[in-house]
Amino acid sequence: MMMTKHVTIIITKKDKRMVIISKSPEETLAVGKRIGAKCKPGTVISLRGSLGAGKTVIAKGVAEALGITEAIVSPTFTLIQEYQGAKLRMYHMDLYRLSGTDEFEMIGGEEMLYGKAVTLIEWSEKIQEMLPKTTVYVNLDIKPDQDRVITIEGMEL
Numbered sequence: 001m002m003m004t005k006h007v008t009i010i011i012t013k014k015d016k017r018m019v020i021i022s023k024s025p026e027e028t029l030a031v032g033k034r035i036g037a038k039c040k041p042g043t044v045i046s047l048r049g050s051l052g053a054g055k056t057v058i059a060k061g062v063a064e065a066l067g068i069t070e071a072i073v074s075p076t077f078t079l080i081q082e083y084q085g086a087k088l089r090m091y092h093m094d095l096y097r098l099s100g101t102d103e104f105e106m107i108g109g110e111e112m113l114y115g116k117a118v119t120l121i122e123w124s125e126k127i128q129e130m131l132p133k134t135t136v137y138v139n140l141d142i143k144p145d146q147d148r149v150i151t152i153e154g155m156e157l
Helices: 025-038 055-065 101-106 109-113 124-130
Strands: 011-014 017-022 044-049 080-084 089-094 118-122 136-142 148-153
Touching (some): 025 148, 044 055, 055 118, 089 109, 101 109, 118 124
Antiparallel strands (some): 017 148
């Protein structure tokens, strides 16, 4: 029998941003679930942070909230993974290996920014000028004690 640990998320609002301190992968996953619960068709989420910051953990939480049962992995080598959830479809992109907007357009990425699915984009700064004005920005920073500072702009939890 698996025990689920209670997760407390403390949110502070600052300059139209929400700042969350995550002390564990479980807390980061819970933040992703809360983000996913707020998603509507066409939501675009920019996931930004260094390698290992927790971007894919957030994606797993969003996917769980959308009713996706497949395992979520970082699409670093495939660039785009598509998942069908019980609630909504989700595109998960990892643009780490792309050089910029031209390559993004060549793979048909722009179509996914304006569709009816939820689109999560890791390393979205490479296509910043192409992102919709309604993009939700999720920035993850690793503190020296390994806690994560998660800053969300464009969505209230």
